[in-house]
Every structure is written in C-alpha cells, then in structure tokens.
Amino acid sequence: MDTATTARTALIGLDWGTTSLRAWLFDAQGAVLDTRASPLGIMRLPRPADLGGCDDAFQKLCADWLDAREVPVIAAGMVGSVQGWKEAPYVALPADPGPLARALVPVRSARGSVVHIMPGLIEQGALPNVMRGEETQVLGALVAHASLRRAPRVLLGLPGTHAKWVFVVEGRVERFLTFMTGEVFAALCEHTILGRTMQTGAQPQDEAFLRGVDTARRHGQAGLLATIFSTRTLGLTGQLAPAQQADYLSGLLIGHELMGLAAVLAGEDFKPSDWTPGLIGDAALCRRYRLALAHAQGLDAPVLEHSTEQGLFHIAREAGLLRAQPAGP
Amino acid sequence: MDTATTARTALIGLDWGTTSLRAWLFDAQGAVLDTRASPLGIMRLPRPADLGGCDDAFQKLCADWLDAREVPVIAAGMVGSVQGWKEAPYVALPADPGPLARALVPVRSARGSVVHIMPGLIEQGALPNVMRGEETQVLGALVAHASLRRAPRVLLGLPGTHAKWVFVVEGRVERFLTFMTGEVFAALCEHTILGRTMQTGAQPQDEAFLRGVDTARRHGQAGLLATIFSTRTLGLTGQLAPAQQADYLSGLLIGHELMGLAAVLAGEDFKPSDWTPGLIGDAALCRRYRLALAHAQGLDAPVLEHSTEQGLFHIAREAGLLRAQPAGP
Incomplete structure (x- = not known):
C-alpha cells in the first residue's frame, strides 16, 4: 500500500465464521481499500480460541495493515460465540442497528489493538432461534439498498449451512427462522443411501433441481x-x-424450506408476495434459491452483494468507532 | 437336534437384510424348531454376493440343518435385490399373498438346495415406493392376528432405518409410504452440529421424546x-x-413422520383412527412409536411379534413348498 492509501485507512472489518475469516480495510467513507481471506475459521484454528488461537489468526491476517496505521477493528460472526474469541451475548429481538452498535464487546489483542465484537441475535420463545454474522449482513443490505429501506416489509433469505429467513418490518429485524438445509443436504449425500447412486455432474442440472422443488410443492404434505x-x-x-x-435432492430440500416459510407466513395471514424479497450469500447458492422462488412462488428475489462489508462499516460508524480516528491526511 | 426333531423339519426361512441374516427351522405346522442369526447381511458379506458371498453365508448358517434333512428354503429381504443373491423383481400393488407366492424366484445353492426368494413390492406413480422384506412381515402379521384379518382397514407401521407405513384394505396391501426416519436420525446425530452437544443417557428420556413429538405437532408447519x-x-x-x-430429536422426527402420515390420510378423507393400527419391528423402537401414537393421535397400536417368521412360513405354504416334502416320520 502506498503512503496516500495508508493515510486513508480508517477501519478493519472482520467476518469471522466457523470455517473462514474474511477481512476488509475501509476508508472513512466506507470505500474498500483492500480485502483478504483466510481459512482460519473459529473451528479451524491451529490453537484453540481460548489459548490465543484467535489472536494468532488475527495477527497473521491483519498485522501489516495495523503496523502501517493503527485503526479500529470490528468483527462479526462465530468469533463472538462461547467458542470464539470473547462471548458477545445475544441481543433479543426486535432489533435495529442502534442497540446492536451499543452492545459491541471489546477484546484487546496481544498487539494492543481493540477488536469490537458484534453480538448475535436471539429470538426467544417456544423454539428459540439464534444467529451470528447474518445480523450484520442484513443491516448491510438494508443500508446499501434504498429500495429495501423504503419497503415496509422485507424478507431476506441467507442460504447456507443453516439458512436464515429474516423478517424486517420498517427497518427493524422482527423475527427470523433457521432451516438446516445446507447441513442436512451434505449429511444426506455423504452419509445415507441417497448418496450411493449419485454422480456429481460438471453442470448444475436445473431441470432436475426444479423437479425436486415441484415434488416438495405437490407431495410435500407427507413431509421431507x-x-x-x-x-x-x-x-x-x-x-x-x-x-x-x-x-433433485437439493431442489427437494430447498422446496421444503420455501414451503415451510410460506406456511409460517400464512399462519400470520401473510403471503410471500406481501414482502419485498432479497437474497444474501454465495452466488451459486443464491442462484438456486432465486430459481426456486421464481418457479414455486413467482417471486423475483435480487441478490444483494457486498452486504457483509456494508454492515460491518455501518455498525462501526453507528458505534462511533470512526470518530476516534483522525479525519485523514 | 435329536432324531425325532430332525424328522419333523419341513422348512427353512431366511430374513436376509442389508445388515443381518436370521434363520428359522420350521415343522410342517409352522412351529419353530430352531433359530439362528448372523451379522452377514447383504452389505456385510466377506465376498460379494455375485462371487459366492451369499452361498458361503447360507452354507455357514444352515449346512448342518440341511445335512440332517434336506428341506425347502424360503428367503425374504435384500437377498432378492440387484445387489443380492438373485434379483426377484418387484411385484406391483395392490398385492395379496397369492401373486407373491407365485412370484418366488428360485436359486440353486452350491450344495444343491433350492432357495426360493420373495419378491419385494413396488408402488408406481409420481413418487415410486419400494420394499423388500417388509411385505413378508405384513403378511405374517395378518396371518397371525385374527383381529387384523377381520378389520376392513389395517395400518401397519414398521419402524426402522427406512420406516414403512402399509395400508391394508380387506387383506390386500393397497399402498405404502417410506419415511427415512432412522437413517436421517443417525446422520443428524453423527454428522451435523446437533450431535456435538448430545450425551447418550443410559435410560430412555420419555419426557424429552414426547416434547419432541409435541414440537412437531405444534410447530411442524415450518417443516423438519x-x-x-x-x-x-x-x-x-x-x-x-x-x-x-x-x-428430543428422535421424538421430533417420529412426530414429523406421524404428522406426514396423518396428512396423507387426511388428503384421502381418512383419519388415523379410521384404521386398525399395529407395529412390527425392534421392541425398543416399537415402544417409542407406540408412545408417540398414543400421545399425538390417541391410538393404541399393539406390537405384532413373530410377524417375520409367520410370513415366511405362510408364503412357503401358499407356494406349495411344503407339499414337496414327505409328511414326516
């Protein structure tokens, strides 16, 4: 990095999940100056988190950025779990950015930098629900997309190992659901009889995928x-x-997920089309969900890119982390 | 075996599944003279089935019975699959014992004995369903229990790796459903995050189990x-x-299975209580299903013991295998 760029650095944002760690270096206006990734997720640290594992991984990925110029650090994801660097207790729903920014938990790294850890969200009730990391992506998507900010009801899907569907009403996270779709798909393919006759093709088989979605729609009453x-x-x-x-199996599971989501909405006298939809996450997986939503429910759900880094920057600004910095050269 | 017992032997019955092989030695009236078990299921043979693996296992388990007196042999289960000793093609529904007995597929063993293999059942349609072995248990239960024979509509549950629910109308298998409950439970416990915090207790935790059944009933619309x-x-x-x-997870899955079954019945304007229920299979697992059925649907489903051997004997008699034998000493 040249001196002029170094002088602009204002914030480091970390998205630190179970299986990966991503880092962004921002200027004071939220522009991304540099970005990095590491496989050192919380469950893949060479040393346990409570024995310096997080500190090592952080130092390895970000030391030269901080050596050039000490800036505040914000981190979201499993880094704030009991198994992470320091626990950032869940914030209860409904939640908007203000309380989340006030609930950041600081931890001092070995090199002296303070890392501010985002809390996750919890929905209490008969079947509690938790998230860590997705709250940051949701806030980022809302900040970055004016159309979502103006919509009264937004329904955001975050496909993955534990897919989330987040209900946002007037800018506030009201509730959410978790579907273990990705993890169940992997377990069925790798550890049941269903995987024995599968061959992995080079191309996505959209026809077979949508056939699975249709099977869930037409015969789903018997259950998955x-x-x-x-x-x-x-x-x-x-x-x-x-x-x-x-x-086909992927379509079946995603079809069941969308049927379950629609049934929950119907129980509250809503249809999926009463909501403004959006998808956040891996491009190939979002493509599948977009296909399935269009096919099964006639919804066009745009993929909302850069939500993670937008969320990290926005929360850091709300928390006043940027004010602690000199304004620049 | 003494000489008098040997003189009474009339049939060997084999229940030969994926992971185990059980054998019964019958007299001409269906009384069990001896019984044996082996871990040499079709997927656990030291030599592949098509290279003599079935022959070896059969010889090992039954040679001395046949040396004492050559009797006919009937076998049911995965032994009749493409991966088994010889394929016994599926018989289409609706099915009653007559056509099944006529569809036995003979295979000659290395020692010269003829083994008569039961076909499985197939239900064609948008979502085909198959069974191998359970058809024999269902027929055995109907033969052995007069109350079931007289009931116009019988609903038999066969819990296990791939649980079956079989709809019997006036003595004939009309349709069935397969639920991958046992295999999915194992995959979730062993290969997902849900297993990580589980501790196996010595005692069954009925309260937690029924709490899972209730969760499926009350919140099941979101899906498994x-x-x-x-x-x-x-x-x-x-x-x-x-x-x-x-x-709890076991109760959840079994609860979803029973909800799915009830939804399928409701789609045909039936309630579970319109049917005479029964359970066939492993005692501990049948106990769980019985608890769940009583709790969720107010049904008392008796456990129908000895169904497998009764079915093997009955089909052999229908097929005329016993007539080929001298009547005794």
Whole structure:
C-alpha cells in the first residue's frame, strides 16, 4: 500500500465464521481499500480460541495493515460465540442497528489493538432461534439498498449451512427462522443411501433441481422424511439419472424450506408476495434459491452483494468507532 | 437336534437384510424348531454376493440343518435385490399373498438346495415406493392376528432405518409410504452440529421424546429443516440437557413422520383412527412409536411379534413348498 492509501485507512472489518475469516480495510467513507481471506475459521484454528488461537489468526491476517496505521477493528460472526474469541451475548429481538452498535464487546489483542465484537441475535420463545454474522449482513443490505429501506416489509433469505429467513418490518429485524438445509443436504449425500447412486455432474442440472422443488410443492404434505426417498426410487425405476440425483435432492430440500416459510407466513395471514424479497450469500447458492422462488412462488428475489462489508462499516460508524480516528491526511 | 426333531423339519426361512441374516427351522405346522442369526447381511458379506458371498453365508448358517434333512428354503429381504443373491423383481400393488407366492424366484445353492426368494413390492406413480422384506412381515402379521384379518382397514407401521407405513384394505396391501426416519436420525446425530452437544443417557428420556413429538405437532408447519434446529437452541438456552437432546430429536422426527402420515390420510378423507393400527419391528423402537401414537393421535397400536417368521412360513405354504416334502416320520 502506498503512503496516500495508508493515510486513508480508517477501519478493519472482520467476518469471522466457523470455517473462514474474511477481512476488509475501509476508508472513512466506507470505500474498500483492500480485502483478504483466510481459512482460519473459529473451528479451524491451529490453537484453540481460548489459548490465543484467535489472536494468532488475527495477527497473521491483519498485522501489516495495523503496523502501517493503527485503526479500529470490528468483527462479526462465530468469533463472538462461547467458542470464539470473547462471548458477545445475544441481543433479543426486535432489533435495529442502534442497540446492536451499543452492545459491541471489546477484546484487546496481544498487539494492543481493540477488536469490537458484534453480538448475535436471539429470538426467544417456544423454539428459540439464534444467529451470528447474518445480523450484520442484513443491516448491510438494508443500508446499501434504498429500495429495501423504503419497503415496509422485507424478507431476506441467507442460504447456507443453516439458512436464515429474516423478517424486517420498517427497518427493524422482527423475527427470523433457521432451516438446516445446507447441513442436512451434505449429511444426506455423504452419509445415507441417497448418496450411493449419485454422480456429481460438471453442470448444475436445473431441470432436475426444479423437479425436486415441484415434488416438495405437490407431495410435500407427507413431509421431507418421505419425499427424499424418491431420490432413490426415481433412480431405481430409471426416471432420474445418477448425475441428476444431487440436484433433485437439493431442489427437494430447498422446496421444503420455501414451503415451510410460506406456511409460517400464512399462519400470520401473510403471503410471500406481501414482502419485498432479497437474497444474501454465495452466488451459486443464491442462484438456486432465486430459481426456486421464481418457479414455486413467482417471486423475483435480487441478490444483494457486498452486504457483509456494508454492515460491518455501518455498525462501526453507528458505534462511533470512526470518530476516534483522525479525519485523514 | 435329536432324531425325532430332525424328522419333523419341513422348512427353512431366511430374513436376509442389508445388515443381518436370521434363520428359522420350521415343522410342517409352522412351529419353530430352531433359530439362528448372523451379522452377514447383504452389505456385510466377506465376498460379494455375485462371487459366492451369499452361498458361503447360507452354507455357514444352515449346512448342518440341511445335512440332517434336506428341506425347502424360503428367503425374504435384500437377498432378492440387484445387489443380492438373485434379483426377484418387484411385484406391483395392490398385492395379496397369492401373486407373491407365485412370484418366488428360485436359486440353486452350491450344495444343491433350492432357495426360493420373495419378491419385494413396488408402488408406481409420481413418487415410486419400494420394499423388500417388509411385505413378508405384513403378511405374517395378518396371518397371525385374527383381529387384523377381520378389520376392513389395517395400518401397519414398521419402524426402522427406512420406516414403512402399509395400508391394508380387506387383506390386500393397497399402498405404502417410506419415511427415512432412522437413517436421517443417525446422520443428524453423527454428522451435523446437533450431535456435538448430545450425551447418550443410559435410560430412555420419555419426557424429552414426547416434547419432541409435541414440537412437531405444534410447530411442524415450518417443516423438519426448521424444527430440528431447536435441538441446538433449546440446548444453548439451557432448556434441554445434553442427555435429553437425542431423545428430543428422535421424538421430533417420529412426530414429523406421524404428522406426514396423518396428512396423507387426511388428503384421502381418512383419519388415523379410521384404521386398525399395529407395529412390527425392534421392541425398543416399537415402544417409542407406540408412545408417540398414543400421545399425538390417541391410538393404541399393539406390537405384532413373530410377524417375520409367520410370513415366511405362510408364503412357503401358499407356494406349495411344503407339499414337496414327505409328511414326516
């Protein structure tokens, strides 16, 4: 980095999950000056988090940025869990950015830098729900997209290992659901009879995927434990080729997820189309969800990019972390 | 075996599944003279089935019975699959014992004995369903229990890796459903985050199990992908102890299975209580299902013991295998 760029640095943002660590270097207006990634997620640290593992990984990824110029640091994700660097207790719903910014938990690194850890969100109730990291992405999406800020009801999907659907009403996170779709898909493919006849194709098999979505819509009342067996029996009866089976199963699970979401909304006298939808996450996975939402519910859900870094920057500004910095050269 | 007993032997029955092989030695009236078990299921043979693996295992388990007196042999289960000893093609529904007995597929063993393999059942349609072995248990239960034979509509549950629910109308198998409950439970416990905080208790935790059944009933509309996450969040919030989590998850899955079954019946204008219920299978697992059925649907489902051997004997008699034998000493 040249001296002029170094002089502009104002904030480091970390998205620190279970399996990966991403870092952004921002200027005072939120422009990204540099970005880095590391595989040192909280569950992949060479040393446990409570024995300096987080400190080591942070130092390795960000030391030269901080050596050039000491700036505040904000971090979101599993880094704030009991297994992380320091626990940042969950904030209860409903939540908006203000209380979250006030609930940041500081931890001092070995080199003396203070890392401000975002709390996760919890929805109490008969079936509690928790998130860590997604709250930052949701806030980032709302900040970055004027159309979402103006919409009275926003429904954001965050596909992944534990997919989240977040209900935002007038800018505030009101509730959310977790679907273990990604993790269940992996367990079914790798550790049940369904995976035995699958062949992985080079191309996504959209037709097989949408057939799975349709099976969930048309026969989903028997439940997922019943419908998934059709991955095997359609194969046994020559109606589904080995290279189609994984995509079919993926469509089935995502179809069940969307049916479950629609049923919850219907229980509150809403339809999915009463909400302004959006998707946040991995591009290939968001593409699948977008296909399924269009096919099953006629919804066009745009993919909201850069939500994570926008969220980190926005919360840091709300928390006053940027004011602690000199204004620049 | 003494000479008098040997003179009475009339049939060997084999229940040969994926992970185990059980054998019964019958007299001409169906009384069991001896019984044996082996871990040499079709997927656990030291040599592949098509290279003599089945022959070896059969010889090892039954040679001395046949040396004492050559009797006919009937076998049911995965032994008749493509991966088994010889394929016994599926018989299409609706099915009653007559056509099944006529569809037995003979295979000659290395020692010269003929083994008659039961076909499985297939239900064609948008979501095909298959079974191998359970058809024999269902027929055995109907033969052995006069109350079931007289009932116009019988609903038989066969819990396990791939649980079956079989709809029998006037003695004929009309349709069935498969729920991958056992295999999904194992995959979730062993290969997802839900298993990480579980501790296995010595005693079944019926209260936690029924709490899972209730969660499926009350919150099941969101679907299984959503409700299972509560195993983790109830743990995180101190509402479910580590020793209760596996039983809670088991109750959740079985609860979803029973909800799915009830929804399918409702789609055909039936209630579960319109049917005479029964359970066939492992005693501890049947106990759980019986608890769940009583709790969720007010049904008392008796456990129907000895169904497998009764089914094997009955089909052999229908097929005329016993007539080929001298009547005794």
